[in-house]
Amino acid sequence: MDHFQYRDGQMHVEDVPLATIAESVGTPFYCYSSATLERHYDAFADAFEGQNALVAYAIKANSNMAVIRTLGLRGAGVALVSGGELRRAQQAGIPAQKIVFSGVGKTEAELIAGLDAGILQFNVESEPELRKLSEIAVARGKTAPVAIRVNPDVDAGVHHKITTGLKENKFGIEWTAAREIYAKARDLPGIEVVGLSVHIGSQLLDLEPFRKAFLKISDLVAMLRQDGHDIRNLDLGGGLGIPYDGGPSPAPADYAALVKETVGNLDCLLVLEPGRMITGNAGVLVTRLLYRKEGATRTFYVVDAGMNDLMRPTLYDAYHHMEPVRQSDSNAEPLPVDVVGPICETGDTFGKQRPLPAMEQGDLLIMRTAGAYGAVMANTYNTRAGIPEVLASGDRWTVVRRRMEVADLLALESMPDWLEGDDDPA
Structure with missing residues (x-):
C-alpha cells in the first residue's frame, strides 16, 4: 500500500494535493511519502520480530538524507557502498554500529x-581489498571488523544488469575459494573476521533463489566454524522485489519465514539490506505534458521529465505505472499513447502504447514506484539540471533537495587560460 491516492478527483500525497506542490516547485519533481516509508519499514522489521536481526536500509536505493533520517528514527541501520553514502548516513544520525560498508571497489x-x-563491519569483496584494509588498520592502530562477501553462484532469475550472485559476476569471493580466503584473513594483522556476507541480485519476485543461496551459506558457516572462525554476523543482502506492474510479489513475512527456516539456527546477528522494498512505492515522479503530438501511426505525450531524471526505463526496459494527477471525469476509452521525454535519444521513452485518458498541454502526470533508483540515478545529460525532491508528512510538505540551476552546472567548469580572450570562435 502507498499514500498516493485520488481525493475529489485530484491525486494527493497523504493530505497534500500534488498539484499544489507542482504549482510551488515546478515540474518535474520527485515526491516521497513519509507514511509509506514508515509503513514499509515497519512491515519488514516486524516480520523479523523475535529474530536477532538488524534491518540495514540500502542507501543506494534512495540516498536523500531526509529519507535516511525518517527510517533511522524507526530504528533502521544502513548498508552503503561509498564514502559519500557514509557521510550521508552520518549526517542523518545513523549510529556507526548500525552501518555496513559493501562495494567491490572501495578506495583507500x-x-x-x-x-x-x-x-x-566491512563486507570485503576481494583478497587485494582485504590486504589493503589490513595495511590501513595497522597503520592507524585499529582493528577492522570484516565479513567476506561470498558469491554462491546462484541465478537470481532477474535482469542481467542486476544479478550479482553468479560466478561470472564481479562481486564477492568465488564460492570454492571462501575457506582459503578466510584462512588468510585470520592471519592478517588488523583484521577481525566477524561474519559472512552474500547478495545475489535485485528485484527478486521468487523466493526460491534466496532459499538456494541461504542453504549454501548455512553449510559454509558450519565449515568456517569448524575451521575455527567466529562467524557471528550473517549479512543476507537485499533484493526483495516489488510489483511495478501490479502483479504479485513476496511478502516480508514469507521472506522472514524463509530466513528463519534456512539460517535461523546459526545463532548469528542477521543483517538484512532492504532498499527498493521500502522506498520504491513511497515515491512518484511528477511531470507535465508539454505537447500532445500526433504521429503517423501513434500518439505521443511529450513530457518535461527526461530519461536523465528517471533512467530505469531506458536502462532496464523497466515499467512504471502512469496516471494523470487530475482524475479523468470522462467515460471515454483510454488512448494508447507513447509517453516520451524531450531528450535527443530514442531511448528517452517512459512507456509505449500505454492506456491513458485524453490529456492536454499543461496537465500533470505521475510515474509511480519511482522512490527507488530514481533520483539517485539521475544525471545532467543535455545540460539538464537536477530536479527537486519533496517529502510529505500528513498535511505538511517540504523540499528536501532543491532544484539545481544550469548556473550550478556551469559553475563547476572552468575555461583554460589559452582559450580566454576576446577572439570570436566563429
Missing part, C-alpha cells in the same frame, strides 16, 4: 573513513 580514503567511523 573510503576504507579509512569507515575504519575511523567505527562501523559494524
Whole structure:
C-alpha cells in the first residue's frame, strides 16, 4: 500500500494535493511519502520480530538524507557502498554500529573513513581489498571488523544488469575459494573476521533463489566454524522485489519465514539490506505534458521529465505505472499513447502504447514506484539540471533537495587560460 491516492478527483500525497506542490516547485519533481516509508519499514522489521536481526536500509536505493533520517528514527541501520553514502548516513544520525560498508571497489580514503567511523563491519569483496584494509588498520592502530562477501553462484532469475550472485559476476569471493580466503584473513594483522556476507541480485519476485543461496551459506558457516572462525554476523543482502506492474510479489513475512527456516539456527546477528522494498512505492515522479503530438501511426505525450531524471526505463526496459494527477471525469476509452521525454535519444521513452485518458498541454502526470533508483540515478545529460525532491508528512510538505540551476552546472567548469580572450570562435 502507498499514500498516493485520488481525493475529489485530484491525486494527493497523504493530505497534500500534488498539484499544489507542482504549482510551488515546478515540474518535474520527485515526491516521497513519509507514511509509506514508515509503513514499509515497519512491515519488514516486524516480520523479523523475535529474530536477532538488524534491518540495514540500502542507501543506494534512495540516498536523500531526509529519507535516511525518517527510517533511522524507526530504528533502521544502513548498508552503503561509498564514502559519500557514509557521510550521508552520518549526517542523518545513523549510529556507526548500525552501518555496513559493501562495494567491490572501495578506495583507500573510503576504507579509512569507515575504519575511523567505527562501523559494524566491512563486507570485503576481494583478497587485494582485504590486504589493503589490513595495511590501513595497522597503520592507524585499529582493528577492522570484516565479513567476506561470498558469491554462491546462484541465478537470481532477474535482469542481467542486476544479478550479482553468479560466478561470472564481479562481486564477492568465488564460492570454492571462501575457506582459503578466510584462512588468510585470520592471519592478517588488523583484521577481525566477524561474519559472512552474500547478495545475489535485485528485484527478486521468487523466493526460491534466496532459499538456494541461504542453504549454501548455512553449510559454509558450519565449515568456517569448524575451521575455527567466529562467524557471528550473517549479512543476507537485499533484493526483495516489488510489483511495478501490479502483479504479485513476496511478502516480508514469507521472506522472514524463509530466513528463519534456512539460517535461523546459526545463532548469528542477521543483517538484512532492504532498499527498493521500502522506498520504491513511497515515491512518484511528477511531470507535465508539454505537447500532445500526433504521429503517423501513434500518439505521443511529450513530457518535461527526461530519461536523465528517471533512467530505469531506458536502462532496464523497466515499467512504471502512469496516471494523470487530475482524475479523468470522462467515460471515454483510454488512448494508447507513447509517453516520451524531450531528450535527443530514442531511448528517452517512459512507456509505449500505454492506456491513458485524453490529456492536454499543461496537465500533470505521475510515474509511480519511482522512490527507488530514481533520483539517485539521475544525471545532467543535455545540460539538464537536477530536479527537486519533496517529502510529505500528513498535511505538511517540504523540499528536501532543491532544484539545481544550469548556473550550478556551469559553475563547476572552468575555461583554460589559452582559450580566454576576446577572439570570436566563429
